Amino acid sequence: QVQLVESGGGLVQPGGSLRLSCAASGSFFRLYGMGWYRQAPGKERELVATISSAGSPNYADSVKGRFTISRDNAKNTVYLQMNSLKPEDTAVYYCNAQVGARVYWGQGTQVTVSS
Numbered sequence: 001q002v003q004l005v006e007s008g009g010g011l012v013q014p015g016g017s018l019r020l021s022c023a024a025s026g027s028f029f030r031l032y033g034m035g036w037y038r039q040a041p042g043k044e045r046e047l048v049a050t051i052s053s054a055g056s057p058n059y060a061d062s063v064k065g066r067f068t069i070s071r072d073n074a075k076n077t078v079y080l081q082m083n084s085l086k087p088e089d090t091a092v093y094y095c096n097a098q099v100g101a102r103v104y105w106g107q108g109t110q111v112t113v114s115s
Helices: none
Strands: 004-007 010-012 018-024 033-039 046-051 057-059 067-072 077-082 091-099 102-105 109-113
Touching (some): 018 033, 018 091, 018 109, 046 067, 057 067
Antiparallel strands (some): 033 046, 046 057, 091 102, 091 109
């Protein structure tokens, strides 16, 4: 089983920045595909960004140029650097891991962008 724990969420003003972290268990983290998703109240969960085991990132159009996903395999951690935050970025952000055919999810961390 893969355990994922997100941290770093909070309240930030529009235009501000936050960095989310997701710590993963397992000895083969370097082989996992990792991703960040988010879910706003009353809306479906949506893809934010993914990063492959080789470190290749992909982003939703809504966050391109503002968010950066990265991974530190030595720390079993994936990050989401969020800059130029907008109120519409407000959501619970979830980390996930793809391990072969299996998908694992963290508990989520709240990000609120508001004045």
